[in-house]
Structure formats: structure tokens, C-alpha cells
Amino acid sequence: MAKRKRPETEDEGPALPAALARIMAAGEEIIGEPDPESLKFLYTVLAQVSLPYRDPGEPEWRRQSGRASMLLTAGKLYDPKLGDWREVGLPYGAKPRLLLLHACTEAVQSGSPEIAIGDSMTAFMRDLGLQVTGGKQGTLTRFKDQLNRLVAATIRIAFTDERQANRVRLHQPAPLFREIDLWFPDDPGQQVFWPSRVRLSDEFFENLKDHALPLDPRAVRALQHSARALDLYSWLAYRLPRVKGPNGEPVSWRALHSQFGGTEKGQGAFRREFIHALRSAMSVYPDARIDETDDGVRLYQSRPAISFEGRGKGRRGA
Secondary structure: OOOOOOOOEOOOEOOHHHHHHHHHHHHHOOOOOOOHHHOEEEEHHHHOOOOOOOOOOOOEEEEEEOOEEEEEEOOEEEEOOOOEEEEOOOOOOHHHHHHHHHHHHHHHHHOOOEEOHHHHHHHHHHHOOOOOOOOOOOHHHHHHHHHHHHHHOEEEEEEEOOOOOOOEEEEEEEEOEEEEEEEOOOOOOOOOOEEEEEEEOHHHHHHHHHOEEEEOHHHHHHHOOOHHHHHHHHHHHHHHHHOOOOOOEEEEHHHHHHHHOOOOOOHHHHHHHHHHHHHHHHHOOOOOEEEEEOOEEEEEOOOOOOOHHHOOOOOOOO
8 A cells, every 4th residue: 555645744855755755866976075165064962962853832842852951942032013022922833943054054154153144144045046035924923933933042962971861961051152143124023132242151152162073064054944854964973983893782662752853743753754754864975884673773984074184274363
């Protein structure tokens, strides 16, 4: 019996089986290193913990990845027209992941924590091959909505001690952004603020400078519609070069579900979605060495997605 395709959704785009052929075709064109000036960058911690795939409809979101646990809390933005703070909800889906990549890339390439979103947003979208459309349901409006959610959110991260299971190190609420300039629409029917400029928090920017993970822009463009495939590509790009030993390292289905699970009903549904996303990510990371097993996956040391020689060559003004 043929399986019915899932309908397209806001967060994950086309059903993964249908998108897989397109992504694999894009992967076949990824040959050699990309132009160093076109590299994308992501803070390494963000490659290990993931945002929601769909709107959870709640003010908090929890993720577990190995010894790290993340708590994402929705924030509020002040609306001078209301004279009060407005709840904006949690960021979810592929768009905030692309926006984080954009913010990290701009900061790394310019060497500055200040990012002029208004001047770079449409260029960023066109670079991804996205059509820039306005209106309440346009692509630009949806990106703005996710950016509002992202800049208002705070993240807590806890690490359990590797040697003492009852010892925990907490990172207190850390906003990714220190300053935000917001424009408000003249049309009272428009609910989306327009961040024209953001400034990364000092702590985040300093950590980013020392721990920026380079990613292939061709891979990001191919995976732009799948939040989970973007997560897996970033995770593999960070994780695989660090695997030790010839026998690799196993990752159980339980651990994978804790890190990459969404709203799937049942373990079987998650496994199918995960395998589709994994194969998408592997198709744009040709040197990735991974085995699918009955118990989960086994990771083997692999060549970096971007060679270490080219890591520092994409910085503007360097």
C-alpha cells in the first residue's frame, strides 16, 4: 500500500520523502570546497540543542543532548501603541534556524556584534533562493514574526558533571541579543514588528568568536525547508570530526528522540521522520560516515564539512 504524503507545513516545508529527491540532487552538485567568503557560521552550542519544529503553544521548551539540557523561554516585546508588553511566543521551524545562521554569519564576517537586519534580510532570503513577498502571509512577514520570537527568547543551559552525576553547572538566562531596534507598522491590522537592527549580547558574541562552526552555504540552501534536516546537518558537522576510536560511537534511539524529537505520535513515526532527515543531511555532507542500526545510529570520525584551512577565510575586513 502506498503511503500518503504529509501535507506541507509552515515549519518543515514539503513532506520529507518528496523533498529528499530534490535534496539528493542538490547534494550531487556539492563538489569541493565552497568560496570561503560565502561560508555560513553557527555557534557550536546551537548545533547541539534544537528549537521546536512546530509551535508548541506554550511559553517553555525543553531539549536534552547528552550531558546538556536546554530550557527555552518565550519573551515579550514592548509595544508603544498598546503601552504594554506583547507576548510573541517561541521561535519554531526552519526560519529561526536560518535567522540564527544569518546573525552568526554576519557577526563572524564583520567582526562586530551589531547586525543591520533591515539592510540584510531581503539579500539573505534571496541568497537562499527564496521569493521575497509582502502581505500578512508573505515570506518576509513570516520571517519577521520568527525574528521577533527569536530576539525576545532567553535560553538556560545546564550541564551535568561527567564524573559526578549529582553535580550540575547552570548557565543563567542568557539573551542572545542585547539591543533591538524595532519599527512598528503604521497599519493597525499588522501585528508584526520590524527589527531593523540587533546587537548580540557581549557574552554570546565573545563565545561565538571562539566557537563558530563553519557550514557549507550550498548545504544550507538545499536543506532550508526542513528544520530537522538543518539540525542534523549542523550536529553532524560539529560531531563527526570529534568522534574518537575506529569503532565509532553509538547514539541510541532514546537519545536521538530526546534531541531531535518533535510531535510525532509513537517511536515508529519518529524513526521514519528522523531517517528521512538524516539521509537529507548526509546527502549534502558527502564525507559523513554513519551507520543506521536497529538501536539508533553509529557515528564514525569523518572529514569536516568545511576544511579547517578555510575556516578563517570568510571574515570581512580581516
